[in-house]
Amino acid sequence: MDKDIRIAVIGLGYVGLPLARLFSTKYPTMGYDLNRERVRALMEGHDATLEVDDELLQEAIQKHGFRCTAELEDIRDCNFYVVAVPTPVDENNRPDLKPLWGASETVGKVISKGDIVVYESTVYPGVTEEECLPVVERVSGLKFNTDFFAGYSPERINPGDKTHTVEKIKKVTSGSTPEIADLVDDVYNSVLVNGTHKAPSIKVAEASKIIENSQRDVNIAFMNELAKIFNAMGIDTHDVIEAAASKWNFIKLSPGLVGGHCISVDPYYLIQKAQVYGVLPRVMSNARRLNDGMGAYVANQTIKCMNKKGLVVKDAKILILGITFKENCPDIRNTKVVDIYHTLKEYTDNITIYDPWADVEHVRHEYGVPVVNELPAGPYDAVILAVAHKEFQTLNVRELTCAGGVVYDVKGVLPRETVDARL
Numbered sequence: 001m002d003k004d005i006r007i008a009v010i011g012l013g014y015v016g017l018p019l020a021r022l023f024s025t026k027y028p029t030m031g032y033d034l035n036r037e038r039v040r041a042l043m044e045g046h047d048a049t050l051e052v053d054d055e056l057l058q059e060a061i062q063k064h065g066f067r068c069t070a071e072l073e074d075i076r077d078c079n080f081y082v083v084a085v086p087t088p089v090d091e092n093n094r095p096d097l098k099p100l101w102g103a104s105e106t107v108g109k110v111i112s113k114g115d116i117v118v119y120e121s122t123v124y125p126g127v128t129e130e131e132c133l134p135v136v137e138r139v140s141g142l143k144f145n146t147d148f149f150a151g152y153s154p155e156r157i158n159p160g161d162k163t164h165t166v167e168k169i170k171k172v173t174s175g176s177t178p179e180i181a182d183l184v185d186d187v188y189n190s191v192l193v194n195g196t197h198k199a200p201s202i203k204v205a206e207a208s209k210i211i212e213n214s215q216r217d218v219n220i221a222f223m224n225e226l227a228k229i230f231n232a233m234g235i236d237t238h239d240v241i242e243a244a245a246s247k248w249n250f251i252k253l254s255p256g257l258v259g260g261h262c263i264s265v266d267p268y269y270l271i272q273k274a275q276v277y278g279v280l281p282r283v284m285s286n287a288r289r290l291n292d293g294m295g296a297y298v299a300n301q302t303i304k305c306m307n308k309k310g311l312v313v314k315d316a317k318i319l320i321l322g323i324t325f326k327e328n329c330p331d332i333r334n335t336k337v338v339d340i341y342h343t344l345k346e347y348t349d350n351i352t353i354y355d356p357w358a359d360v361e362h363v364r365h366e367y368g369v370p371v372v373n374e375l376p377a378g379p380y381d382a383v384i385l386a387v388a389h390k391e392f393q394t395l396n397v398r399e400l401t402c403a404g405g406v407v408y409d410v411k412g413v414l415p416r417e418t419v420d421a422r423l
Contacts, residue, residue: 008078016084024066108139151184154209160329221287259325295339322387
């Protein structure tokens, strides 16, 4: 098999498409997705997520023969299947494995003897072998580690990041047998600039991914807690961080809104699984609770600033700059800016969200919130910079406010003399 690898990547989102494009430079590669409109757009050479430049995508199609499809039969001839589907949580923050189960059924319908399936989706330790592979066995009629084999290589895609692109990321790999672990590692190593780290087991690889995001969640929660403390004391949190960062071993992070598909979701997978084993992960649980409340905190701090300036909050005209979960990226998954909006909506209906990066219809569909892509005329009683898009950093935000209006800088990127408060 190692002489004739044919790859199918299942799920062509923020993770799957960049990986499939990269694999296509070395191996015959197919991308499979249930969304036919997505497949059509990709085959026309455009990625709406902006993770793969159109030029690179078109090169993959024209030069390397990369193809995307929504037809199951098109991937039946492959022998190295990579699953890169979302792993969300439900309304109670419990792991929702339905996308993974569905993708595993898809693999089960096409997998043959000797083939390998590698999972990239972020999960708690044990999901690959205890939840996914039994589905592949049931649908295919094949026996795991006898007829087909498996690996796990957690994704490390950072949406919008043009520095740490997929080919430059050092990836963790693993396999269901020592030989398969070597083969999976070789396949990934063949397309990566900075190589791999081969984990001793699939569960270790799964655990490594989930603590990457959980650690960052806890660290940011600490900064957010500090921001609340120092704001109450009248001390600028960013000044405190700059001073502390002068020590060689201080980890410099900033307070902020924790959204997206990784940091704001993945810790729940480990939290829920830990409780099954009788362990109450207090630090992680408290970090999640604190970070989930930061949108409402920002809104209430803005209201506090308005009250101090004698501005009437009821029916006030407010502008929110940004709706995506991070800067210079169209990704709106789990954005906490929505929480700012809903908290302020209790006081006024005159709220405008301006974001040149966001898909207006996508936001409306996901959150029922109106967004505009063009900056509307002011003046506003309050302006909240929620996302540090490059377009916002050159705005004269103070000119958008009325006399005595409030400017609240969530990201700490605006000139200090132009803002009334920052997180």
